[in-house]
Amino acid sequence: MKLLLVDDNPSNLFMLGKLAQSSGIADVQSFRDPLQALDEARRTRFDLMIVDYMMPGIDGLALIAEIRRLPDYADVPIVMVTTVDQREICYAALEAGATDFLTKPVDMAEAKARLRNLALLREMQNKLRDRADWLQTEVRKATQERAGLEEEIILRLARAVERRDPAIGSHLLRVARTARELAEELGQSEQYCQDLYVAALMHDIGKIGLPDDLLNKPGAYTDDERRRMQAHTLIGGEILDGSRSRVIRLAAEIAETHHEAWDGSGYPRGLKEAATPLSGRIVAVADVFDALTSERPYKAAWSAEDAARYIADHAGRQFDPDVAKAFSLRYFRILRLGEAGAPFGTAA
Known part of the structure; x- marks a missing residue:
């Protein structure tokens, strides 16, 4: 005293x-x-x-x-x-x-x-x-522990998707890391960037609901098979819908909207411009870039340069132009992300 x-x-x-x-x-x-x-x-x-x-x-x-x-x-x-x-x-x-x-x-x-x-x-x-x-310290510790547990569960769900679709490989992790880079470049908060990184790991969670013969088909899809494959967005949204978790709600948003297009030509709902949430617009760019630079049974891997050019050429059509610009600004940082997993432009 x-x-x-x-x-x-x-x-x-x-x-x-x-x-x-x-x-x-x-x-x-x-x-x-x-x-x-x-x-x-x-x-x-x-x-x-x-x-x-x-x-x-x-x-x-x-x-x-x-x-x-x-x-x-x-x-x-x-x-x-x-x-x-x-x-x-x-x-x-x-x-x-x-x-x-x-x-x-x-x-x-x-x-x-x-x-x-x-x-x-x-x-x-x-x-x-x-x-x-x-009490404040204990609440902070409990919150951090819960966030860590939540992230672990999400990572394990992502692994389950990888087991169902062997072609995915390190795709989920690279997309999540790229999405975080883009969100940072767009000036989003650190909390949003971290949430987006974790949530983006589940962008293809809906593929769990697709049959093996569709996932493992070596050649190109028929129109009917393509429609069935596109349903993974809705399946993913249904799997993740209604959660009390902020991150899982964001993951549901991404799962449903990461194949929407800026000009309304995407799926499943044909949303146009800002009608697609920012998370979906960011993951759309990250997902396409990694898909193009990854080898698949039905196609060879593109070079990173060609894939980056595709993103730039389709800005304002397939992609949000602001997100496409953020990608160009972070391009070399994104390339280095591949060093932590399978590099871009190689087999997934």
């Missing part, structure tokens, strides 16, 4: 210091100059203050008002010392932020009881603050 005493009279300082020590307050700092006391309050967090009214430089009212403006001093008990006939000063002190009063001549028994009560009040305030800080 730290006590700050401010009084320009040395006799009063000595008397109040002894009073504080007899009340069980051992750590006492005394100042005759109120401005020096204010400077010390800026450096040290005091638990209790006793301030005289009549002082040179600034009076007790001004000192209390200045102290109340300091961080961490909103609820520190402050006692104003006045004379018996200074009732108007007492009212003004309350307005300035004083908690209690001692009147001159100071009654030692009364003052001791008041200081003890205020010290107990401050001790309870400190305990409550510490408890609140502890």
Whole structure:
């Protein structure tokens, strides 16, 4: 418990210091100059203050008002010392932020009881603050643990998709990393970028609902097979729909919309321009770039340069032009993402 005493009279300082020590307050700092006391309050967090009214430089009212403006001093008990006939000063002190009063001549028994009560009040305030800080830390830890568990579950679901469609390989991870790069370039918040990265891992979750003969067909699809394949967007949305998780709701949005096109020619709903959520527009670019640069049973891998040119050429038609521009600005960073998995332009 730290006590700050401010009084320009040395006799009063000595008397109040002894009073504080007899009340069980051992750590006492005394100042005759109120401005020096204010400077010390800026450096040290005091638990209790006793301030005289009549002082040179600034009076007790001004000192209390200045102290109340300091961080961490909103609820520190402050006692104003006045004379018996200074009732108007007492009212003004309350307005300035004083908690209690001692009147001159100071009654030692009364003052001791008041200081003890205020010290107990401050001790309870400190305990409550510490408890609140502890709870905040525990909530933060629990939130981080839940987020980590959520991400692990999503990664395992992504692996399940990879097992169902061997051609995917590292595609999901590369798309997620590319999507994060694009969101960062577009100026999205760190929280959104991280959520998008995790959610994009499930953009093809709907392929779990497709039959093996369709997923593993080596040649080109017939029109009917293509329609069946396109249904993976709706299946993915249904699998992820209705979650209380922010990330999984975002994943549902991506699963349904990452094959929509800027000009409305995409699927499953033919959404046009901003009717497709930003997450779907971002993953559309990331998904196409990786699909083009990956070898499939029915096609050879494109070079990264050719795939990047395709993105640029189709900006404003298949792709959101702002997202396509973000891709061009992050192109070399995106190429380096392949170093952490299968490189772009190789077999998936």
